[in-house]
Amino acid sequence: MTASTVFVPTKGGGPVSTTPVDAVSLEARAAALCxxxxxxxxxxxxxxxxxxxxxxxxxxxxxxxxxxxSLCQKAVRPDPANPVIPSVAAVCVYPEMVEHAVAAVAGTGVAVASVAGAFPAGMSAPAVRVADIADAVGRGADEIDIVLNRSAFMSGDLGRAHDEIAAAKEACGAAHLKVILETGELGSYDQVRRASMLAMAAGADFIKTSTGKIPKAATHPMVLNMAEAIRDYADQTGVVVGLKGAGGIRTAKQAWHHLVIVGETLGTEWLTPDLFRLGASSLLNDVLMQIQKLDTGRYSGPDYVTVD
Amino acid sequence: MAEHMPVDKTFKLFIGGVFPRSESGRTFQVHSADGDLLANAAQASRKDLREAVRAARSAQAGWADRTAYNRGQVLYRVAEVMESRRAEFTSVLIDMGHSPGDATAEVDRSIDRWVWYAGWADKLHHVLGTVNPVVGPYFNFTFPEPTGVVVVAAPDDPPLLGLLSRIAPVVVSGNTAVVATGGPSTLAAVTLAEVLATSDVPGGVVNILTGEKGELLPWALGHMDVNSVDLTGAPDGLEDEAVAAAADNVKRIVRADPEGASPYMIGDFLEMKTVWHPIGR
Amino acid sequence: MAPTDNPHEPFGIDYAPAPESTAVVNIAKTYGHFINGDFVEPSSGATFPTVNPATETHLANIADGSAEDVDRAVAAARAAFEGPWGQMPGSERGKYLFRIARQLQERSREFAVLETMDGGKPIKESRDLDLPLSAAWFFYYAGWADKLEYAFPNRSVAPHGVAGQIVPWNFPLMMAAWKLAPALAAGNTVVLKPAETTPLTALLLADVLQNIDLPPGVVNIVTGAGATGAAIVDHRGIDKLAFTGSTEVGKAIQRAASARRIPLTLELGGKAAHIVFEDSAIDQAVEGVVTGIYSNQGHVCCAGSRLLVEESIADSFVERLRRRISTLRLGDPLDKNTDVGAINSADQLQRITDMVATGVSEGADLFQPECDLPDKGYWFPPSVFTGVQQSHTVAREEIFGPVLTVQTFRTAEEAVEKANNTPYGLSAGIWTEKGSKILWMTEKLRAGVVWANTYNQFDPASPFGGYKESGFGREGGMHGLAPYLHERADLTGGGA
Known part of the structure; x- marks a missing residue:
């Protein structure tokens, strides 16, 4: 794909356009930042x-x-022995688990995110997916993570892919909408760039790399690519969209390189939970062990963090 | 019937596909080996050289833009026309003191030499170019390109074979040539000019100046729009200082075996261009 | 300012210092020449200092090479050529080169730190570019040593004899590797002169050569400035000359060597056009332009110093460029996060400063990001000139510093015309996603290296060198072998 694609944002404003992406240079830049x-x-x-x-x-x-x-307890107090450690941004669960999560984190500042919209494939009827979102919101979810309709996107029906996101956004009401592109399935950085722009134009509050259900997920070049798309969207519309990397982020070092990439591309003002998220499970304990190393000067071990 | 009165030829320069006299109005006498006056040839001046370089420069891009296949055919056509003028070339060499046998042999070799070089036009890239296995996801290749305008000091000996052996490797790749000749190769050069003019070689691709090579070469070596000078046929008296002036625009100076033939001799007048492109999706 | 140790401090990109340790290097007080396998005192006894350009601290005293020293080095090289090296089978020569490559890999940290201390370039560049490429160069050419007869069909080749090689200060070790590896693989012996501001890694290489038992005299290193170089150029015992450096000095060498008719290769200056089309991968093009002019502080002969950007995207592209340049980290070259290091010398800083002043006085608009320059050392901020016309001095002359000029074009033809309108012809860059346009541009650009949708890539298998006043001869690849070989007189010709 060489031509740039133009999208008209749902909320009005002028058209926004994508730029082609050179894979080798993008990966070289990401590697340099790492x-x-x-x-x-x-x-x-x-x-x-x-x-x-x-x-x-x-x-x-x-x-x-x-x-x-158990997960919510960990989210609120990641290291019971160290009160300086902050809470995480949110817990992320299936709709059926939302009420339990809402109850567990009430009053702590930790948000509840729910995947919805026939996650992870999204291959259900549009009405079913919208109902799924509305259901999760009704159960108290603050944030909704849905998948891009890759079937529509890959078959060239960009309008449908766009309109479904807009419908999801409407179904979210006050809840924040994160749109998962499932980058590992899109085949190229060009397509991810285009999908990013489409999702933002359709009203996504966050764009998110992956479901975590397929092997190729939140790689550093992919996050760089999406960060650049977010910057372009902000440049062209003034609208600020968040970025969530998810899938395959297991080590603290991977995570801080994501921070470097986002910080150097979008600015450090993006490095807050309002605009940046890392979807993860085992990552947290590796981060805690690294902090213990900084505190004590000794390397920690898995028995010194909690398994939740 | 009255006996035919021979019509003598006027020996002129060959610049940009036409035959001007020297702007200086000068001529020099060309004598046969026996001392007979054969011609008053035009004696090129530095201004003629300047005009020849200008003609060569304006012809160069177009010549280089021809397909290699086409350049090969155009040059092959020169051999065809030479073949039709075998008698004239042979007689020129006999005038210069060759035995009839030697003259015929040199003409044969010269035509064959030219044909040999013509065939290189579309094979150079195979032999001199490379695809390079670099580290990293890049497609990388190197291919030859002509250096530009080349001034050739044609060797005096062998007069025809040497002339052709030095011009062919210059022009086959897409360079254009300004050939400085004089002395024993003057008549061969003028005859070659007539061949070129009646072939398909575009004007300006080969320009031929007759006169004193030693007078023209310092101007060529100092000329800032000349890319390379072939000193194979330079006179012994050419001063070191004149050659040193070639450095002013980093000219490629070439000296070669006047009778040799090799793709590497074509290579002396080539630049190698290397191109990188990422391999991605 | 570095962040505090407050755990609630948000992460910022003003990273805490991450200096590479200098404990790994051991710098002697004084260095002699490396001749015939040993370090020897200069005949005159004279030395000159080499300093760290980032701190102005004195690093070592370096032998100042005289004609007499050069003579000793040439004699040693001649003896080695006529002796062990000249008689050694190529397969054995190759093994020495492999050994050099391995030792460079093993000691790469030491070399990288020393390179950065002596020359001012960021450690990440000496670590990730100079050292890997230096080792790779020896590795690549090592394999050629016993395969020379396959390189040039129908041609029987032999080494010239003693090669004189003069290398610059911008990639001190790497340029030495580029020169030494093909020369040695071809069977020559060498007298090498590193630049006077950056001699230390070449002298450390001498230590490697001793460690691998390279026969004495095969490589001789004579240190010094221009006069020492001139002594090499003028020495009658030198059979082949190779120089990398400025066009001005290159011309002087061509002039000086012309009467002796010895083979010469020159890798000289450049004023490369970096051409960005509207239909390019814009973010990668920005990166390419930044890498092209600001890596190694722009001390790169093939630096993409002239940005030619399609007029339709010029404003937005320049804005992206400015934003990106503002994130470049200038400072301690030993810090692993430094992007822009120190200018190599006070002289070079003066030249850059003067050129930039000329640009301003000729009416171009200068942009420099806000950037604290250290108090000590030689520093110049990354700079961009907009409003530049083809006739401006800064668009015509090589600055050899972190200074980019920006011009616009409307058509591919105009881009080519502007790109080629220079006496130089070393390199060019093209950014467009249209393949046919890349190949069209590639054919039209008069430059020895064309980077399309990338920039400043180097590889030992890839020939590098210039058109026009950027020099002649190639380094790298099979083509880089040719300048170190001649066709044997007893086996000339081929063809009809």
Whole structure:
């Protein structure tokens, strides 16, 4: 794809356009940013920022109220032994678990996000997906994570893909809408760039890399690519959209390189939970162990963080 | 019937596809090996050289833009016309003191040499170009391009074979040539000019100046719009200082075996261009 | 300002210092020349200092090479050529080159830190570019040493003898590697002169050469400035000359060497056009332009110093460029997060400063991001000139510093015309997603290296070198081997 694609934002404003992406240079730039050496005070603030931006996630068919309660406790107090450690941004669960999560985090400042809209494939009737979203919102979800209709997008029906997001946004009401592009399925950075612009124009509050259900997920170049799309959208419309990396982010080092990429591309004003999230589960414990290392000077081990 | 009175030829320069006299009005005498006066040839001046370089420059891009296949055919056509003028070339060489046998042999070799070079036009890239296995996701290749305008000091000996052996490797790749000749190769050069003028070679691709090479070469070496100078046929008296002036625009100075033939001799007048492009999706 | 240790401090990109340790390098007080396998005192006893341009601290005293020193080095090289090296089979020569490559890999950290200390370039560049490429160059050419007969069909080749090689200060070790590897693979012996402001890594390389038991005299390193270089150029015992550096000095060398008719390769200056079309991958083009002119402080002969941008996107592109430049981190070259290091010398800083002043006085608009320059050392902020016309001095002359000029064009033809309107012809960059346009531009641009949708890529397998006043001869690849070989007189010709 070489030609740029133009979208007209749902909320009005002039048309916005995409730019082609050169894969090799994009990956080289991401790799260069990943050589940033984050030491001492910067490492500590990176680790704390990471925690503050985590959407602590469980999306399993075996999720139970007990599992969710445990996750929520971890979200609110990630390290019971260390009161300085902040809470994460949100917990992310299936709609059926939303009420349990809402109850568990009430009053703590931790938000509840729910996947919805026939997550993760999205291959249900539009009305069913909208109903799923409305249901999750009705159960008390603050944030809704849906998938882009890749079937429509890949078949060239960009209008349908766009309109369904706009409908989802409407169904969200006051809840924030995160649109998952499932970047690993789109085949190229060009397509991701186009999907990013489409989702933002359709009204997404966040664009998100992945469901976490397929292997290729939140790679550094992919996050860089989407950050550049967000910057372009803000330049062209003045509308500020958030970015969520999810899937495959397991180590603190991966996470702080995401912070570097977003910080150097969009500015550090993006590095708050309002505009940046990392969807993860095992990441949190690695971050906690890194903080313990900074605090004690010794390397920590998995027995010194809680498994939730 | 009255006996035919021979019509003598006027020996002029060959610049931009036409035959001007020297702007200086000068001529020099060309004598046969036996001392007979054969011609009053035009003696090129520095201004003629300037005009020839100008003609060569304006012809260069178009010549280089021809397809290699087409350049090969145009040059092959020169051999065809030479073949039709075998008798004239042979007689010129005999005038210069060759035995009839030697003259015939040199003409044969010269025509064959030209045909050999013509065939290189669309094969150079194979032999001199490369695809380079670089580290990283890049397609990388190197291919030859002509250097531009080349001034050739034609060798005196062998007069015809040397002349052709030095012009062919210059022009086959898309360079244009300004050939400085004099002495024993003057008549061969003028005859070649007539061949070129009646072939398909575009005007300005080969320009031929007769006169004193030693007078013209310092101007060529100092000329800022000349890319390369072939000194294979430079006179012994050419001063080091004149050659040093080539550095003023970093000219490529070439000296070669006047009778040799090799794709590497074409390579002396080539630039290698390397191109990188990422491999991605 | 570095962030505080307050855990509630949000993460910022004013990263805490991350300096590479200098404990790994061991700099002697004084260095002699490396001749015939040993470090020897200069005949005159004279030395000159080399300083760290980021701090102005004195690093070492370096032997100042005289004609007599050069003579000793050439004699050693001649003896080695006529002795062990000249008689050694190519397969054995190759093994020495492989050994050099391996030692450079093993000691890369030490070399990188020393390179940065002596030259001022960011450690991430010496670590990620100079050292890997230097090792790769030896590795690549090592494999050629016993395959020379396959490189040039129908041609029987032999080394010239003693090669004199003069290298610049912008990539001190890498330029030495680019020169030494093909020369040695081809069977020559060498007298090498590193630049006077950056001799230390070449001298550390001498230590490697001792460690790998390279026969004495095969590589000789004579340090010094222009006079030492001139002594090499003028020495009658030199059979081949290779120079990388300024066009001005290159011309002087061509002049000086012309009467002796010895083979010469020149890799000289440039004023590369970096051409960005409307239909390019814009973010990557911005990166390419930034890499093209600000890496190594613009001390790069092939730097993309002239941005030619399609007029329809010029304003937005320049805005993106400015924003990106404002994130460049200038400072301690040893810090792993530094993007722009120190200017190599006080002289070079003066030249850049003067050129930029000329640009301003000729009416171009100067943009420099807000950027604190350290108090000590030689520094110049990344700079962009807009409102530049083809006739402006800053658009015509090589600045060899972190200074970009921006011009616009309307058509591909106009871009080519402007790009080629220079005596230089080293490199060019093209950014467009249209393949046929890339190839069209590639054919039209008069430059030895064309980077399309990338910039400043180097590889030992890839020939590098210029058209026109950017020099002649190629370094890298099979083409880089040719200048170090001649056709044997007893086996000339081919063809009809």
């Amino acid at each position: 050589t940033r050496s984050i030491k001492t005070t910067s490492k500590r603030s990176a680790l704390h920022t990471t925690i503050r931006c985590i959407d602590l996630t469980t999306l399993e068919g075996t999720d139970t109220p007990g599992k969710v309660a």
